[in-house]
Amino acid sequence: MNNVPQAFSEQTFQNFLNSCENFLFDCDGVVWNWPSEIPGSVEFINRVKQMGKKCFFVTNNSTRTRETFSQQLKDFGVKDITKDEILSTAWVLAEYLKSQNFNGKVYLVGNPAMVQELDRLNIKHNGLEEHKDYVFNSTNYNEIELDPTIKCVSVGIDYEFTFQKMIYASSYLKRNDCIFVATNDDSSLPVPIPNIAIPDAGPILSSIEKTTGKKALVIGKPRSTMWEILCKVHGLDATKTCMIGDRLDTDILFAFNAGIEKSVLVLSGITKESDMQNQDRKKLPMFYADSLGDLLKFI
Amino acid sequence: MNNVPQAFSEQTFQNFLNSCENFLFDCDGVVWNWPSEIPGSVEFINRVKQMGKKCFFVTNNSTRTRETFSQQLKDFGVKDITKDEILSTAWVLAEYLKSQNFNGKVYLVGNPAMVQELDRLNIKHNGLEEHKDYVFNSTNYNEIELDPTIKCVSVGIDYEFTFQKMIYASSYLKRNDCIFVATNDDSSLPVPIPNIAIPDAGPILSSIEKTTGKKALVIGKPRSTMWEILCKVHGLDATKTCMIGDRLDTDILFAFNAGIEKSVLVLSGITKESDMQNQDRKKLPMFYADSLGDLLKFI
Numbered sequence: 001m002n003n004v005p006q007a008f009s010e011q012t013f014q015n016f017l018n019s020c021e022n023f024l025f026d027c028d029g030v031v032w033n034w035p036s037e038i039p040g041s042v043e044f045i046n047r048v049k050q051m052g053k054k055c056f057f058v059t060n061n062s063t064r065t066r067e068t069f070s071q072q073l074k075d076f077g078v079k080d081i082t083k084d085e086i087l088s089t090a091w092v093l094a095e096y097l098k099s100q101n102f103n104g105k106v107y108l109v110g111n112p113a114m115v116q117e118l119d120r121l122n123i124k125h126n127g128l129e130e131h132k133d134y135v136f137n138s139t140n141y142n143e144i145e146l147d148p149t150i151k152c153v154s155v156g157i158d159y160e161f162t163f164q165k166m167i168y169a170s171s172y173l174k175r176n177d178c179i180f181v182a183t184n185d186d187s188s189l190p191v192p193i194p195n196i197a198i199p200d201a202g203p204i205l206s207s208i209e210k211t212t213g214k215k216a217l218v219i220g221k222p223r224s225t226m227w228e229i230l231c232k233v234h235g236l237d238a239t240k241t242c243m244i245g246d247r248l249d250t251d252i253l254f255a256f257n258a259g260i261e262k263s264v265l266v267l268s269g270i271t272k273e274s275d276m277q278n279q280d281r282k283k284l285p286m287f288y289a290d291s292l293g294d295l296l297k298f299i
Numbered sequence: 300m301n302n303v304p305q306a307f308s309e310q311t312f313q314n315f316l317n318s319c320e321n322f323l324f325d326c327d328g329v330v331w332n333w334p335s336e337i338p339g340s341v342e343f344i345n346r347v348k349q350m351g352k353k354c355f356f357v358t359n360n361s362t363r364t365r366e367t368f369s370q371q372l373k374d375f376g377v378k379d380i381t382k383d384e385i386l387s388t389a390w391v392l393a394e395y396l397k398s399q400n401f402n403g404k405v406y407l408v409g410n411p412a413m414v415q416e417l418d419r420l421n422i423k424h425n426g427l428e429e430h431k432d433y434v435f436n437s438t439n440y441n442e443i444e445l446d447p448t449i450k451c452v453s454v455g456i457d458y459e460f461t462f463q464k465m466i467y468a469s470s471y472l473k474r475n476d477c478i479f480v481a482t483n484d485d486s487s488l489p490v491p492i493p494n495i496a497i498p499d500a501g502p503i504l505s506s507i508e509k510t511t512g513k514k515a516l517v518i519g520k521p522r523s524t525m526w527e528i529l530c531k532v533h534g535l536d537a538t539k540t541c542m543i544g545d546r547l548d549t550d551i552l553f554a555f556n557a558g559i560e561k562s563v564l565v566l567s568g569i570t571k572e573s574d575m576q577n578q579d580r581k582k583l584p585m586f587y588a589d590s591l592g593d594l595l596k597f598i
Contacts, residue, residue, distance in 0.1 A: 138458075
């Protein structure tokens with residue numbers, strides 16, 4: 001294997017396509033730059049599906065359920081798509097807890113999609129609605145009401161994150177039997193306006209990790225947890241699978257961590273071609289392309 | 300100099316006392332475990348003051364003004380104490396901005412004491428009261444109203460910290476001319492109840508640093524900024540100064556960073572004697588004692 005990422009030629013693309021049975025797509029920067037489709041991406045996906053390839057969508061975004069994601073892809077024109085082709089971190093986090101036979105209650109720093117995914121598996125939780133009126137004033141420790149049944153702190157992006165939630169999450173994590181999981185640790189969301197920064201789950205997570213000195217198990221890319229779940233359910237073969245994403249340090253590193261050798265970086269999202277210079281080889285794709293639409297000429 | 304911390308004997312204490320003109324005291328875990336005095340600490344301070352030694356109180360706590368601190372020490376019985384003997388991070392942060400001839404507006408993630416210290420120097424600020432009703436909903440970017448005159452983000456402990464404040468602070472830091480300062484980066488506050496964790500400024504700061512990828516200039520211990528301010532105002536001699544604290548990684552490292560060779564660890568706060576084993580020598584004190592009160596027998 002050559003460690004220098006290659007642009008596709010018609011020949012290399014055909015060989016590549018023939019060797020892949022399964023395609024994993026990141027969404028942001030690959031399928032869409034929300035709320036707009038990246039031109040040609042949906043047509044690329046539909047053509048690949050017509051050839052009988054399996055397509056899955058692997059996203060760190062924890063604010064949507066699998067149903068919402070599949071409906072959004074359908075609305076963009078992706079054909080024959082169901083929730084079973086979606087791996088979102090809110091869903092995988094709930095599935096992970098179930099796989100661990102978790103039977104306590106979760107303290108949730110998160111969002112409504114995470115609530116829905118926990119509810120679907122009958123995993124009890126609190127956090128989003130409780131104690132909203134509590135404001136620490138440097139002496140009112142005795143007004144902090146901890147629930148003795150909490151055995152897990154789960155963290156995802158939470159638009160209503162507060163200092164009070166930091167107190168509760170960090171206090172629960174003082175318990176030796178309290179597990180600590182997070183959907184993802186991305187620093188910020190992609191935003192359409194250059195002068196605005198919107199934190200993702202990473203900054204929320206880092207505040208709780210800093211308070212407690214504990215590290216969460218992170219579900220999302222670049223960790224391989226989502227691939228392991230996909231293998232368990234669909235029995236995929238890593239050697240016949242390709243990962244397509246727009247981020248070296250999440251998507252391409254995820255492929256490496258999952259043992260997926262075939263990876264493609266598209267330059268339609270956050271990464272520029274020059275970002276591949278002087279990179280750790282774990283973060284270098286096998287191939288790169290301007291966008292999915294740019295590959296249509298080879299199909 | 301011997302690098303192994305020593306317990307005092309009567310002789311070594313007398314020699315030590317004679318060699319010191321200035322005493323710097325940390326407060327939490329040294330003078331008090333709030334709200335209780337650590338027995339003997341006030342008597343020790345008063346005796347040392349009676350001998351003509353200068354005493355200063357150097358604290359990372361940003362929630363009190365110098366006036367409040369000096370009044371609290373007075374209430375505990377410390378004699379002849381004024382705000383001029385107090386170095387608190389809220390005060391030093393404001394003084395730092397003044398020393399830089401800062402003339403923009405500060406976006407403040409902080410608390411009322413920081414407001415008072417900025418107001419005292421006529422430094423404009425906002426943040427604590429603005430935009431409280433704004434909740435990000437994944438599309439309402441255009442409701443984020445950035446103030447074009449903000450040229451600094453200042454971070455301290457903020458009991459009303461929210462996701463909305465993370466958005467504002469991180470967005471201002473996208474500006475190339477926006478400076479980034481913080482009172483301290485301690486992980487958590489000392490609390491009197493073992494099952495509770497209360498974040499200090501560190502976790503708030505880490506969330507903004509994670510979002511932006513930028514690092515703040517941190518005023519508090521272990522950095523030597525407070526010592527530099529003290530030298531500027533009072534012209535102290537490091538070789539005749541002693542730092543007394545209860546934390547190896549803030550107080551004792553602060554002494555090292557400030558070039559203060561004479562440091563004393565008291566075991567009346569967060570550190571146990573065994574914590575000194577296998578420590579970096581920068582974090583090892585010259586002497587240690589159970590508490591200030593325990594040293595009264597030598598005076």
